[in-house]
Amino acid sequence: MKVYILLISFLISFNYTFAVEDTMFLKAGTNISVTRLGVFEKDPDDDDDDDDDEREIQGKNYFGGFGFNTHFGYRWKRFELTASSSITFGKVKNLAFKINENSFEGSGNYQNLMVSPNVRYFIPWAPLNTWRISTGLGPIWSQQTIRLKEFTSSGDYAGKKFKLTYDSIGFGVGIGLEENLPSKSMHPVYFSISYIRLYSVKSYLVDTSDSTNTNILSSSSAKNDVASESIAINMGIILF
DSSP states (O other): OHHHHHHHHHHHHHTOOOSSOSEEEEEEEEEEEEEEEEEEEEOTTOOOOOGGGEEEEEEEEEEEEEEEEEEEEEEOSSEEEEEEEEEEEEEEEEEEEEETTEEEEEEEEEEEEEEEEEEEEEOSOOTTSSEEEEEEEEEEEEEEEEEEEEEEESSSOTTOOEEEEEEEEEEEEEEEEEEOOSOGGGOOEEEEEEEEEEEEEEEEEEEOSSTTSOEEEEEEEOSSSEEEEEEEEEEEEEOO
């Protein structure tokens, strides 16, 4: 008997109708995260130029961040496709970086701007009737920036203001909950938790002593000089 009850419950939930479907929407909210930055440098004991000989030797750093996220897209009954963006702010301490032949070690403010197309699937199960459970994934393009406040350098950069910028690519996966209200005009609430992994592809050293002029001092192929992974919690509402 219990098996039949569970089967009937599942079929009912599978045919459950939702207010926000077959429509465009805009969601926005805030996010908090924990990020681990890892710095990759060539093993000094290995003279081989093979990129596979790179290893992570220092610079692991965990720090908290906060920011904002937006999602614009279209939703069907079970799927939604969005163009998503988020920006996260935090502080890093005692990290080592390298651009070309210039090595840096220092602390400063961290900023991560990410954009991503995202596909989300709504699981056909409504245990509370008023909430929808979903999973999502998508590729990510990111620009990570560290504005150095205190640092030491192997080059002649002492006394100047700099920022290190890393263009990165990666992916994100997550699971979420969304309130199921009679109408999206009632601004349903959403929550999600995501895992994000990024790999740097190009790095820049920028002189910021003149705010009216962008002066790129050096750039190079990053080749995973900085990799990061984050756990992010997003929350917000459907605006329209």
